[in-house]
Amino acid sequence: MEETAYELVLEAGSKGILQSDLWKKLGVNSREGSRIAVKLESKGLARRVKELYKGRWTYRLYANKEEETPITWNTLNDCPCFTCITITRCGAAQPISPIKCQKLTNWIQKQIMDF
Numbered sequence: 001m002e003e004t005a006y007e008l009v010l011e012a013g014s015k016g017i018l019q020s021d022l023w024k025k026l027g028v029n030s031r032e033g034s035r036i037a038v039k040l041e042s043k044g045l046a047r048r049v050k051e052l053y054k055g056r057w058t059y060r061l062y063a064n065k066e067e068e069t070p071i072t073w074n075t076l077n078d079c080p081c082f083t084c085i086t087i088t089r090c091g092a093a094q095p096i097s098p099i100k101c102q103k104l105t106n107w108i109q110k111q112i113m114d115f
């Protein structure tokens with residue numbers, strides 16, 4: 001249930017999603033919905049921002065995507081494409097392709113294992 005809730009929060013993007021709308025989409029009551037929202041926040045996956053909506057205080061949830069997948073220049077360290085002698089001939093529809101490249105595949109697998 002939390003995974004589905006997180007996906008819904010992610011889908012909402014930068015506009016976020018009202019807690020009550022999240023409950024409706026999940027098909028749960030407000031008590032269960034609040035528990036899920038608090039859990040997402042405590043895990044650092046989402047943040048709840050207090051909002052006055054139709055005269056009532058509620059919360060809007062936003063995904064903390066940055067915390068889940070930090071992207072920095074260091075993320076690209078050692079990417080084989082930067083020093084590849086065939087980069088000018090490499091392309092999706094070319095004989096040399098990132099889709100078939102073992103060097104790139106190995107590097108991506110290493111990134112995943114190190115994460």
Ligand code: SF4
Pocket residue numbers: 080081082084085086087090091096097098099101102103104
């Ligand atoms: S995908 Fe492979 S062949 Fe293409 S530029 Fe990167 S390392 Fe070179």
